[in-house]
Amino acid sequence: xxxxxxxxxxxxxxxxxxxxxxxxxxxxxxxxxxxxxxxxxxxxxxxxxxxxxxxxxxxxxxxxxxxxxxxxxxxxxxxx
Amino acid sequence: xxxxxxxxxxxxxxxxxxxxxxxxxxxxxxxxxxxxxxxxxxxxxxxxxxxxxxxxxxxxxxxxxxxxxxxxxxxxxxxx
Numbered sequence: 001x002x003x004x005x006x007x008x009x010x011x012x013x014x015x016x017x018x019x020x021x022x023x024x025x026x027x028x029x030x031x032x033x034x035x036x037x038x039x040x041x042x043x044x045x046x047x048x049x050x051x052x053x054x055x056x057x058x059x060x061x062x063x064x065x066x067x068x069x070x071x072x073x074x075x076x077x078x079x080x
Numbered sequence: 081x082x083x084x085x086x087x088x089x090x091x092x093x094x095x096x097x098x099x100x101x102x103x104x105x106x107x108x109x110x111x112x113x114x115x116x117x118x119x120x121x122x123x124x125x126x127x128x129x130x131x132x133x134x135x136x137x138x139x140x141x142x143x144x145x146x147x148x149x150x151x152x153x154x155x156x157x158x159x160x
Contacts, residue, residue: 001115007122022123025146031138033128035081040122042087043102048113058111066105 002047003080004059008068009040043067044080052079082127083160084139088148089120123147124160132159 010016016038023037045062049055059077068075090096096118103117125142129135139157148155 009122009124019123022147026142029145031142035126035128036124037126038124040124042089042120042122043099044089044118044120046115046117048115062106062111065109067102 002049002052002055004045004047004055005078005080006043006045006059006063006067006075007040007078008043008063008073008075009038011072011074014072040073041067055079082129082132082135084125084127084135085158085160086123086125086139086143086147086155087120087158088123088143088153088155090118091152091154094152120153121147135159 019037019039022039023034026034026037045059047055047058049058056077056079059079060075063075063077064070098119099117102119103114106114106117125139127135127138129138136157136159139159140155143155143157144150
C-alpha cells in the first residue's frame with residue numbers, strides 16, 4: 001500500500017476568489033501583514049501499487065484525468 | 081516576507097464525502113487498486129512577519145480562528 005498525496009493549486013495569474021475572501025476575512029479578524037492568499041486542494045490516495053515509480057506515475061495520471069483541471073491548475077505528487 | 085502553508089485535513093473518523101466521490105469516480109475511469117481517498121484544503125499565505133517562529137505562531141492562530149474547523153479538522157503549518 002502506497003500513500004500518494006496530490007496537491008492541486010491554481011496556476012499563477014489565475015484568479016482565486018476563495019483566497020481573496022480568506023485574506024479579507026483575516027483582515028476583518030484583526031490579522032495584519034497578510035499579503036497574497038492562495039487556496040488549493042489536497043487529495044490523499046491509498047494505492048495498492050507498491051512500486052514507488054509506478055505509484056507516482058499512476059497518481060499523476062489520476063491528477064491529469066480527474067483531480068486537476070490542468071488548464072487553470074497545476075499539481076504535484078508526493079509519496080508518503 | 082514569509083510564506084506559510086497551512087494544510088487542513090478532516091480528522092480520522094470524520095466522513096469525507098468528497099473523498100468518497102473521487103474514489104468512486106477513479107473506479108469509473110478504470111483506475112483499480114484505489115483504497116481510501118481523503119481530501120483537504122491547502123492555504124498559502126504571504127506574511128509580512130519575517131521571524132520564522134512568530135510567522136508560524138501567527139499562521140497557527142489564523143488556522144485555529146478561521147482556516148480550520150478544529151472540531152472536525154486538523155491542520156499543520158509549514159514555512160516555505
